[in-house]
Amino acid sequence: MHNKAITLSIIVAFATTSFAKTGTDSVSITEISGPIPTDTTMTDIMLGEITVKAPRVLHKADMDVLYPSETAVKSSQNGISLLKFLMIPTLTVNELTGSVRSSGQDVEIRINGRKASSDQLQTIQPSTIKRVEWIDDAGLRYGDATAVLNIIVTNPSFGGSLMTQGMQSLNQAWGNGYADLKINHGRSQWAIGAVGRYTNHIDSHREYSETFTRPDDTAVTRTETPLGGYLSMTNLTPKMSYNYINPEKTVVWIGVNLNKEWPTVRSNTGLLSLSSGDGNIILHEKESRSGLRPKFNAYVEHNLPHSQTIALDIDTSVLNGRSVHDYRESNPYEDVITDVHTSIKDRQQNISIEGNYIKRFNDKRLTAGAQYSGSRSRAERESGSLSRQRQERAYMFSEYFQRVGKVSLTAGIGAQYSHISIGENDDTETSSWALRPRIAASYRLNNSSQFRLSLTSRTSTPTPSQTDTGIQQIDGFQYQIGNPDLYAYNTYSIKMQYNFTFPRITGQLDGRWNRAPHAIAPFMTWEGDRLVTSFENSRGHTSWQIALSPQVDIVPGMITAKGTIRLYTAKSTGTGYAHTFRCISGDASVTATYRGFILSASYESNPSTLWGETVSRSEQLSTIMAGYRWKGFTFIGGLFMPFTRYSMGSESLNRYNTNRNMLRSSGFDRMPVVQIAYNFNWGKQKRASQKLINAEDDMQQSTAAGR
Template sequence: MRRIIFGIMLLGCMMQGAFAQNLGIKGLVKDGRNKEPLEFANVVLQTMDSVFVLGTTTDGKGSFVLDKVKSGDYLLVISSLGYETQYVSLNGFNKSVTLGDIPMEDASVSLDGVTVSASNTSSRSDRKLVFPSDRQVKASTNGMDLLQQLMLPKIQVNPMSSEIKVPGNGEVQLRINGVKVELQEIKSLLPSDIIRIEYHDNPGLRYGNAEVVLDYIVRRPETGGTLSLDMSQGVNALWGEHRFSGKINHKKSEFGASYRIGPRDFYGMSRDNEEIFHLADGTELHRKETGDPSHARMFMHNVNLNYSIQDPEKYLFNATFRYWNNHQPNWDYRGILSNLENPDDYVDMVDLNSEDNQVPALDLYYQRNLKNDQTLVFNVVGTYNRTSSHRFYQESRDQEPLTDINNRVSGNKYSVIGEGIYEKKLANGNRLSTGLRHTQSFSNNEYRNGHNYDTHMNQAESSLYGEFKGKVRKLDYTLGVGVSRSYYKQDGTDDSYQYYTFNPRFTLQYALPGQSFVRLRGYVGNSSPSLGNLSAIEQVIDSLQLQRGNPQLEAYMRYRLALTYEFQKGIFYTNLDGAYEYLPNPIMDEKFQEGNKIIQTWNNQKNWQRVTGSAMFRVGPIKDILQFSFTGGVNHYISNGNIYSHTYTNWYCNLQASLTWKKFMLMYQLDTNWNWFWGETLDGGENIQILMAKYNFKNLSLGIGAFNPFSDNWKVQSENWNQYASSKKTSYIKESSRLFVVSVSYNFSFGRTYKAGQKRLNNSDSDSGVMSTGK
């Protein structure tokens, strides 16, 4: 009997134990804004004294299950990069529970104290939140270096030319905590202060015609500040990139200053150019320019002074003064012009160019956060663009001048950009925004080239837009429409225009299983003639060619449709992108005969079309220690002018590899030429190779690198396919091949951090308003 009773008790304990071991916890984690399931969120069950018990991640539907949990008191912790951590108390847990929906709210700007062990990307319909890993931060010396480590789609980082760009002349807007900045301010960022980069590859109407927006979200000290020194110097050529910057913070105020100088001094620049002329008298001339090594010298200066004051919950005021100067005393070509039909018929040629551009600008910004998730933004930017250039061109035989050209241009352009935006966040992640923008420009230019031309031009553009962002289940959509007015008048002439345009756009993005989506985007935009092309003046190029402005140019429309597919899982990332562009009546180049001269000008042509496709593959076989990225693409151009028709296809690729281990970083980059065809002109891109190694020790970084280490003939090619005057030009800079560079960076920061407000506007004026000249 005792055995039976003991057996029953033992069986009961075993059943109770088995039951206890089979207790479960279920839940569904969702994005608090749009109620979408949140994948790959971390779910950790721990005791009340923070001892780990069980852990898992959410699946593609945002669900999680924790099995075999014993009775007790627990704390459930749900976390995901870009979201506030959620805590669920499970006191007296003794039976299985289903927690239902657990909303995750967006994290604020600051993630103080969080160390990211591997880079992570959180996708939204209008942007990606990219969190750099601790390794990537330690391997970088500034914000531009860090961007190169992240290998984002479309983004091309070129430390040789100090550029961040996207293929195809697209605009890249740079921001820090939403405030519009220049590249030098990005290079002044300490990587350890960068929390994340918000990558907008589908920017809305409030960003204008930007192709990509990169917004660096950084920590802002409440007291103390930062100091940074970054120097890169060529060993075998005078090439340099040197920068000093600092920031001081006191309570709500921040004071910042930075200075950058980029010297270039090359003696191995040359140009080869083959031209075929068909003149009006029926004669044909086939000549070739063979270049000799010549001098290229340039000094770039940037100064930025900044003051901002903010209360993150209420307001932000930001004032920035920027001064940009490009002093180019020498950009010279020398060589021989020979008649290919008669080698004894040749002349000596010199083409000496100098230029100086100065652009001071003042940017004033104010943002006010109102009740009920409403925001008002006002921005005023004033810019003065001062340009002066001199071109001396001479063809001579036996030291006797045959052609002597002396062109001097002096330009002054004044512009004011004013903008206001109202934004309202609605339920379920929806958003409504409207904006009004006006630009007023005045340009006064003097051209001295044997004739004296003075131009006084007035140009204005106004636009009003509205945009709504919404969601239906897994479909995110954005609908926007804008109306714009453009005005132009040249004093002393009857040349003027005034026109209105209607600019709709839409985005449809559908979420697929896993971290993937498909997106369709379309928009209608407009482009205005540049003030330089509108100038009613004429400049001599060489003994056979003249350049002439066209005051009759009219604005034209731009239509674009793009389809994108993106997939990410674990260490694999894929981005497939295709687009079709159609531009009716675009302003493109044109040449025609006039006596025994060839006239180069611009005109509204029939149409221009481009079909483009690209595929990017990125893999991190050892998390973010070792990463590879490959992008391949094609551009097919159709250019139909009033008297010409051309097609052209260009294939290109980009390869990047990065290795980071402890205090060491090794990086290799290869870019083949991304070519642009417009009108009758083919502008070739660069073939670039970059090899760099760095060693970081605390606040100090030492590096060595080489530009084009495996090539001795860096060149850029361009062609013109005109029936009256075709050309094929190749420009060389010997120092750009096998250029070895050493770098030293020192960063120091002090103070603590707090949440920063964000600026939402981006306005600037970089068009000088002056007609360019030269071959």
């Protein structure tokens, strides 16, 4: 660890020295006297008939605001590809997988303030994106989100747009695509489209070994030699939406979609060898999940006199799904030793209602809101057992922002009430109250340096799988059962951040501390010949992380490179264990553009994390892509995993079951892909609807327990 600290110090010292030696900034920005309004929707400041354009990156007190350059817009075929050209230092975007992450965690995406998905981001015309708001320290109004990416777009008042895209592997049954049509008339816009992905029997295998230790310290080790396996995942989401805009007064947005997920399958076959020498075992294991989810969302926003806004958001959905786990052991003569089949049929209903009130002043802002979310779940097994669960949550908050000279202060508090009922007649009930204070401060030393500090908390509730009292058999002697006595827990966080903006070099240095005193985690016990996994509110989880994320304009307007290096340490304690884990992770990417030609390469070593007694090892990804844009067409070819082998997995540190599970896929390694996209739009431009708040149902499907 000492050597790691020295390495990081050298990197920081080198970066600081480089900054000091750099010349003056070539960008000239007109100074504006007087306070700038705190409304984040402002992009330009009108001075008579003169418009002062904002800089490419504007570091505000609570967010970074980025304005796409003309080169970035011309080089992008949709919203998600534009994010890559913005080169936000801590943001990692992968067009092949559709992932948008920061520090290894998924980023909450919003379009005009309305929560969206990366699939929806793909159907945005780059030319309609007015600015991007990057909030990597989300406030109370964003709930449990740790980072938020808000895309502010405009849309034609007359005419419309058509966007299509298809990506296909040249040697595997893998691909994705979308089609989206928007029609505008006056203050109304209609949109219809679909997004889909398919992965069909991609070759994969599992590297697996485990050691079982009984209470009397006798142990046996089983090592799995892979014989084969595959991955499959196919889904399709048709969607429709309508929005009405009465400028400066009222906005209405209504949307429906239907997500169909065909069985997402992970299948493995292996040869188990036992340290006891009892003979080899042929193992077949298969996990699958499928479902159908219709969803409806309605949003209304109305501006009142004296810079006041009220907004209401309603979101509801229904899930009908199935989760299946099959586990079979046999000897070389195909005599069955163990045969386990678990099938869970799910039905879940969810609704979320949220209302916000915002009052703006010259250098102040007051935000208050309330949210209710409720879910009903019913899980039925083929064996006939039935589990029912009801969860309700009420959340209220108020947050106040004020600027005082070079310092901006935010203070707020939220209160959350959680209630969980389990059983046909609410046989088991738990409820809890939790306060969620938040304090944040921002100080701008000069035009090149900004410091941020925040203290926050968030509340997490048990999932249906963690509280399900139905017994699930995993293999010959492993079982899982939920704990209905689990209760919600709080996570407390401190974040310190330094943003630097120097000529041709920008970036961020941040440190984070998280503490969850009663985090929910699995634990294992022997009950006779059975090894049973259940869940508990543990004695706590603590993590520390420090990250440096520089970005360099190698050739301004043509070649840009960025990267991140992270040091992560975590400690978890619970029944019979206390573990400490450390890792180094990072990512790097370079993008070059010239007269319609595009070249990009990326490498991601996502962070491994410790939770309870499990170390989760995230995906290791790399890509290289080259393309050309001609009129409305984009042609791209590239390789997935050109520099690394695809891998992701986990390790169990439990004293009774120590195992290592690593998934690899030869099908993804050096997989060639081609993409063709076509964009066409017509009509005049106007301001698009903005959705200031979002009510989102938190749907968690039951999962058949597996290894």
